[in-house]
Amino acid sequence: MTATTLALIGVFVANRIARPMRRLAGAAEGLGRGQSIEALPETGPDDIRRTTEAFNRMQARLTRFVEDRTRMLAAISHDLRTPLTSLRLRAEFVTDADAQQRMMATIDEIQTMTEAALAFAREESVTEATRAVNLTALIESLCDDLADLGQKVRFLDSPKINYRCRPDGLRRAARNLIENALRYGGEARVQLDEKPSMVQIVIEDSGPGIAEEDFERVFEPFFRLESSRNRETGGVGLGLSIARATVRHHGGDITLSRMPRGLKATIALPRSHRGL
Numbered sequence: 001m002t003a004t005t006l007a008l009i010g011v012f013v014a015n016r017i018a019r020p021m022r023r024l025a026g027a028a029e030g031l032g033r034g035q036s037i038e039a040l041p042e043t044g045p046d047d048i049r050r051t052t053e054a055f056n057r058m059q060a061r062l063t064r065f066v067e068d069r070t071r072m073l074a075a076i077s078h079d080l081r082t083p084l085t086s087l088r089l090r091a092e093f094v095t096d097a098d099a100q101q102r103m104m105a106t107i108d109e110i111q112t113m114t115e116a117a118l119a120f121a122r123e124e125s126v127t128e129a130t131r132a133v134n135l136t137a138l139i140e141s142l143c144d145d146l147a148d149l150g151q152k153v154r155f156l157d158s159p160k161i162n163y164r165c166r167p168d169g170l171r172r173a174a175r176n177l178i179e180n181a182l183r184y185g186g187e188a189r190v191q192l193d194e195k196p197s198m199v200q201i202v203i204e205d206s207g208p209g210i211a212e213e214d215f216e217r218v219f220e221p222f223f224r225l226e227s228s229r230n231r232e233t234g235g236v237g238l239g240l241s242i243a244r245a246t247v248r249h250h251g252g253d254i255t256l257s258r259m260p261r262g263l264k265a266t267i268a269l270p271r272s273h274r275g276l
């Protein structure tokens with residue numbers, strides 16, 4: 001009788017310790033993936049309660065930091081519109097047509113980069129709900145949409161994969177990589193694959209590729225490989241930065257690698273986050 005009582009007490013104490021620890025571990029994992037996490041109940045033994053309190057404080061500080069940065073960039077973007085409008089009006093009075101055209105192009109580029117920076121900050125702070133989706137169907141539908149627009153996109157046979165993610169954000173990240181493959185490689189081949197520890201979305205093209213030393217640089221904000229710095233071909237250099245930020249919020253990453261002909265972009269997502 002005494003042994004049974006002690007065993008029951010032991011189970012009760014173990015559950016009282018393990019439950020808040022499991023809750024804390026799950027919240028930490030979700031926070032690392034960019035999810036919006038409610039403040040955890042500050043209960044349990046003293047050490048666990050203090051740890052939970054510290055986690056809640058950390059989460060509140062991170063949330064304030066992201067919100068403050070987004071507001072700051074929004075204010076900068078708004079305040080820059082007035083001097084840019086003034087510069088545009090002054091440029092209208094320049095009599096040299098070539099000089100006027102160059103001035104207008106520079107003003108347009110500054111405005112586009114400012115608005116893109118704001119979009120980048122907003123993308124990083126987005127709070128789209130996480131839910132389980134058929135990842136294979138999600139990417140295949142994206143490829144079908146692009147193919148319907150006349151783009152050379154092929155979706156290769158892939159296993160059905162259910163995954164917990166923010167589907168709109170992940171779809172935008174994949175679309176950015178596919179459009180890059182189309183722009184610089186002329187075509188895109190897309191396939192999903194499963195590895196022991198991850199799920200992969202692989203996008204391949206048949207273009208000239210890029211130098212290995214630029215594999216990481218292309219993910220830097222505002223970095224463009226085009227020597228012409230032409231927005232019509234290279235954008236403002238934020239697309240890949242936003243795509244990688246989105247994937248990293250899912251706990252994954254985007255990597256580039258060379259093939260005998262073309263470039264391969266791989267979105268790697270942790271398999272532990274798959275939906276059931």
